[in-house]
Amino acid sequence: MGIRMATAPKGLIFLIGAVAACAVGLAVAQTAPTTSPTPDGPAAPIATHPLSTQCSVPANEIAAPAPLPTLITRLENHQPLRILAIGSSSTWGVGATSNRKNYPSQLEAMLERILKDVPIEMINRGVSGETAGTTADRLRMEAALIKPDIVLWQVGTNDAVQRIAVEQFERTVSRTVAILKRKKIDIVLVGLQYTPKYARDEHYFAIREALKRVAAEQNVLYVRRYQAMEYISKTKATMQMMADDDFHLNDVGYQCMAEHIAQAVTANIFVRRRKPAS
Amino acid sequence: MDELANRRVAPTPSVPPKVKGTRAPNEIDFWRGYALIAIFINHVPGIFYEQFTHKNFGFSDSAELFVLLAGWSLRAMVDRSPDLEPVRLVLRIGGRAVTLYIAQQVITVMAIAMIAATALLTQTNLVLQWNNAAAVFEEPVTANIGLVILSHHLGYFDILPLYIVLMWMAPVFAVLYRVSPTVLLAASGGLYVATLYTGFNLPTWPVEGRWYFNPFAWQFVFALGYMLGGPGPGQQIVQKYRLPIRIFGVLFVVGSLFAATYGWYFDWLNAPEPAAFFVVDKTFQTPLRLLHVLALMATFGGAFYFILKYLPQIARFCSMLGRNSLNVFCVGSLLSLSGQIGRFALSESLWVDTAVLILGPVLLSLTAWVSEWRQRLRA
Numbered sequence: 329m330g331i332r333m334a335t336a337p338k339g340l341i342f343l344i345g346a347v348a349a350c351a352v353g354l355a356v357a358q359t360a361p362t363t364s365p366t367p368d369g370p371a372a373p374i375a376t377h378p379l380s381t382q383c384s385v386p387a388n389e390i391a392a393p394a395p396l397p398t399l400i401t402r403l404e405n406h407q408p409l410r411i412l413a414i415g416s417s418s419t420w421g422v423g424a425t426s427n428r429k430n431y432p433s434q435l436e437a438m439l440e441r442i443l444k445d446v447p448i449e450m451i452n453r454g455v456s457g458e459t460a461g462t463t464a465d466r467l468r469m470e471a472a473l474i475k476p477d478i479v480l481w482q483v484g485t486n487d488a489v490q491r492i493a494v495e496q497f498e499r500t501v502s503r504t505v506a507i508l509k510r511k512k513i514d515i516v517l518v519g520l521q522y523t524p525k526y527a528r529d530e531h532y533f534a535i536r537e538a539l540k541r542v543a544a545e546q547n548v549l550y551v552r553r554y555q556a557m558e559y560i561s562k563t564k565a566t567m568q569m570m571a572d573d574d575f576h577l578n579d580v581g582y583q584c585m586a587e588h589i590a591q592a593v594t595a596n597i598f599v600r601r602r603k604p605a606s
Numbered sequence: 607m608d609e610l611a612n613r614r615v616a617p618t619p620s621v622p623p624k625v626k627g628t629r630a631p632n633e634i635d636f637w638r639g640y641a642l643i644a645i646f647i648n649h650v651p652g653i654f655y656e657q658f659t660h661k662n663f664g665f666s667d668s669a670e671l672f673v674l675l676a677g678w679s680l681r682a683m684v685d686r687s688p689d690l691e692p693v694r695l696v697l698r699i700g701g702r703a704v705t706l707y708i709a710q711q712v713i714t715v716m717a718i719a720m721i722a723a724t725a726l727l728t729q730t731n732l733v734l735q736w737n738n739a740a741a742v743f744e745e746p747v748t749a750n751i752g753l754v755i756l757s758h759h760l761g762y763f764d765i766l767p768l769y770i771v772l773m774w775m776a777p778v779f780a781v782l783y784r785v786s787p788t789v790l791l792a793a794s795g796g797l798y799v800a801t802l803y804t805g806f807n808l809p810t811w812p813v814e815g816r817w818y819f820n821p822f823a824w825q826f827v828f829a830l831g832y833m834l835g836g837p838g839p840g841q842q843i844v845q846k847y848r849l850p851i852r853i854f855g856v857l858f859v860v861g862s863l864f865a866a867t868y869g870w871y872f873d874w875l876n877a878p879e880p881a882a883f884f885v886v887d888k889t890f891q892t893p894l895r896l897l898h899v900l901a902l903m904a905t906f907g908g909a910f911y912f913i914l915k916y917l918p919q920i921a922r923f924c925s926m927l928g929r930n931s932l933n934v935f936c937v938g939s940l941l942s943l944s945g946q947i948g949r950f951a952l953s954e955s956l957w958v959d960t961a962v963l964i965l966g967p968v969l970l971s972l973t974a975w976v977s978e979w980r981q982r983l984r985a
Contacts, residue, residue, distance in 0.1 A: 454813075455738050456740030489950070507873055
């Protein structure tokens with residue numbers, strides 16, 4: 329409990345900052361979409377979705393800043409957002425009580441609350457147990473057919489568990505991310521599942537590192553799901569966020585996952601507002 | 607062409623059935639056998655030897671070869687009874703579709719049991735989500751319906767559903783071909799072009815998505831196999847322009863080797879619209895993949911006779927697998943899953959991969975051998 333008291337405010341402060349900045353940005357965008365916005369604008373009438381206490385993690389544990397140019401442009405122009413959530417079981421929602429509780433559905437509701445004047449269409453293409461190679465093929469096809477503005481790609485866990493070679497994994501993800509960027513589709517890489525079972529597994533670690541490298545090299549947003557979840561499990565030992573299989577998330581776990589992604593995305597709108605893209 | 611003649615003379619009455627109750631090694635069976643081994647290896651993702659199957663050296667992979675030769679073999683079956691009236695023809699092909707459907711249900715149930723047993727024995731529930739199986743354990747109410755109506759496929763167990771749909775279409779193909787080969791070419795080709803143009807595909811349920819093998823696109827490969835698999839305008843054209851076709855085949859195969867190696871081809875995301883005509887995609891069986899499998903056939907057609915002469919064991923081995931393709935395919939699917947489980951349980955290493963590579967084909971040949979042994983006993 330002591331630890332929770334010590335850490336929660338930090339996350340909360342960041343979130344308030346992020347959401348406020350997002351709100352401000354939107355308010356500015358509403359009045360003057362083409363002008364360079366400032367963080368000192370008037371407060372916008374946007375309802376916020378606070379990071380819940382149970383899911384609170386310091387922002388720097390969740391993600392490093394990275395640009396989301398298409399998202400910004402579409403928000404500035406009040407255009408609807410089409411989001412493609414692709415990946416494996418964590419996207420499909422293994423462990424959730426219904427598909428309304430999987431992370432894409434919860435995230436859709438959160439983003440709709442935060443960006444309340446922007447219609448959001450979330451398309452779920454999670455296939456359980458899939459490795460990056462197969463998902464990458466589907467992703468390129470679905471991206472061409474669905475034409476999303478943002479792709480949330482949850483990837484890595486199955487490659488780590490199924491012992492896919494690290495170089496092969498890295499090459500697959502890197503190539504696919506590069507091509508999505510060229511197509512002006514924003515990409516958010518959602519990292520590996522946290523589980524104590526694989527905490528000391530070298531291959532698991534190597535795949536996590538590879539994903540981190542790809543995100544850094546390609547300068548795309550990477551949600552460090554493993555760190556964030558590890559943080560929660562260490563600071564809130566009594567909280568039950570895993571499903572009965574002790575590997576997948578339950579509804580609360582998926583809520584935290586969605587909140588972390590929502591925070592990472594909105595924090596990047598905040599970064600963009602403070603430092604207009606070069 | 608030659609292989610059909612070969613096929614007809616194969617069960618020579620002078621040879622006692624105890625020794626040879628089966629047809630002699632032939633080109634179609636040989637390549638089907640090769641495709642079955644390649645599918646077995648490709649379905650153990652991450653295995654070291656995956657990089658040596660022909661999918662790495664061009665646009666298409668063993669799935670195209672398998673479907674093309676399935677159409678080819680169906681034609682041979684239909685041609686064996688040329689006087690069959692349309693109703694009986696439809697019933698006979700329909701019966702084959704029922705057999706395939708039963709096979710799909712049996713191997714799917716066994717795969718689910720294997721996945722569940724692995725989860726129990728290794729105390730790793732994570733295994734329950736492998737190969738799109740999660741819905742079966744998590745949402746059994748809908749997933750069980752999905753399995754029966756073929757809207758839910760386990761990963762790597764999605765070729766037979768395609769094959770079943772193709773067999774449902776096959777009576778129409780056979781009847782159209784009897785009306786005129788041109789009518790079949792126009793109907794099948796038209797459906798293919800329309801599918802690529804619209805991006806239409808069958809949905810999956812309860813897992814949101816679409817079929818991995820789009821039957822409306824893949825039917826064209828099957829129909830081409832059917833048209834080329836027996837005497838007719840297809841074979842006449844091939845015979846008339848044998849040399850140019852072979853030259854084109856070799857050039858295309860070599861070109862696609864470089865293109866695949868260096869990524870010189872359109873991706874879904876940088877292709878002109880409508881993208882499906884320009885990309886290399888398995889779901890939509892795009893033109894480049896289709897041309898590649900035809901080019902492979904033009905290039906390696908006849909190579910079987912050299913293999914039979916200089917490597918007769920290999921020729922006989924693959925032909926035996928190909929002769930029993932359904933049984934071998936079903937056992938192969940389960941062996942691939944066993945390979946995945948083995949690599950997971952024993953941790954990946956070149957030793958495990960080598961054991962999988964050797965054990966798989968040995969057990970596949972045992973499957974074929976037992977199947978033929980039963981046939982001989984019945985004979």
